[in-house]
Amino acid sequence: MIMTRDRTFTLAVDALKEAGLRPTRQRVQLLHLLRAGGNRHLSADDLAREAKKIGLSVSLATVYNALNQFTQSGLLREVVIAPGISYFDTNIGPHHHFYFEEERRLQDIPVDAVSVSDLPPAPMGTKVARVEVVIRLESEQK
C-alpha cells in the first residue's frame, strides 16, 4: 500500500522543478531551510553552519553551488556589501536595503518606501537586470 508521502518538502521540490533544477536531496533541504523563518540574509557560511546544526549532510562546495544556482534561477538574490562580505536574500520581491556597517547586518526596505524615478534609459544593446539601492548606515555618535 502506497503511503501518503512526506509533504514537508513539496514546496521546495516544486520550486526547484520550476526553476529547472533537479530536486536533489541537498538542494531540497537547503531551499527548505532557507525558506524557513521568513525573509533572511545569510552568508554561504551561515547556511552551511545552520545546515550542519540541524544535522543535514551537505558539503560546503554544495552550499556554494546551490546558492549560486538558486541565485541564477531567481530563487534567491545576492547582495554584495564589501570585498569578502556577501549575503543571500530570501526575499526576491522588489525591495531595497539598509546596511548597518558596524553590525554587518542587512535590513529590507519595502520598495514603496523609496522612490527611484527618472532612471536613465539602459544604454543601447543592454537592458536593466536589476536596480539596487543600498543605504549604508553608521552609528550616530560622533
Next chain:
Amino acid sequence: MIMTRDRTFTLAVDALKEAGLRPTRQRVQLLHLLRAGGNRHLSADDLAREAKKIGLSVSLATVYNALNQFTQSGLLREVVIAPGISYFDTNIGPHHHFYFEEERRLQDIPVDAVSVSDLPPAPMGTKVARVEVVIRLESEQK
C-alpha cells in the same frame, strides 16, 4: 640657489595633507596617477599594474593600503560589485552607477539623472553614510 620645485605633484601633495595623510612618495605618485585621465573605476590590481607600467616602484601591499586610506579619507569611493570584484572610483561627487555585467565595467550616472526620494528615515541611533544606487545591465539579446 633654490630651484623652482617640480609642480607636477603639488595638487596630490596638497590633497594628501588636507586629508591628514603624509605625502609619501608612494602615496603622492599613486594619487597623481589615479587622478590622471578623468573619472575612472580601477581595481587595486589595475592600479598596481598601471603603476608598474609607468615605472613606479610600489608594492601591492602599499597599493592596497593607499587605496583604503584614500577611501577612508574621502579621496576615493569604493564600489563593490560582486565577491572578489570591487572598484575604486575617482569621482567622489554624488552620482550613481551602471554596471555592465558581461564587461564587468562601471559607468557613472550623474546624480540628477536619477531621483531617489522619500528615503525612509535612518533607524534610531544611526545616520546615513551613503546611498548607493547600482543599475545592473545585461546584454539585450535573448
Next chain:
DNA sequence: TCAATAGCCTGGAATCGTTCCAAATTTAAT
C-alpha cells in the same frame, strides 16, 4: 522495472583578492 546516462555531490586542493607581519626605510619634528 531496471539499466544507462547525464547530472550531482564530495573532500580536498587550488585560486583569488586582500590583509598581516616584522624588518628596513622614510618622513617630520626637534
Next chain:
DNA sequence: ATTAAATTTGGAACGATTCCAGGCTATTGA
C-alpha cells in the same frame, strides 16, 4: 643631524570561493 613615529616592503597568511576527479543519484526510456 638626531630621533621618534609613520610608512613601505616582500612574503606569508588568510578567508571566501571555485575547481577537480571520483563516486553517487536522479531521470529516462526500453
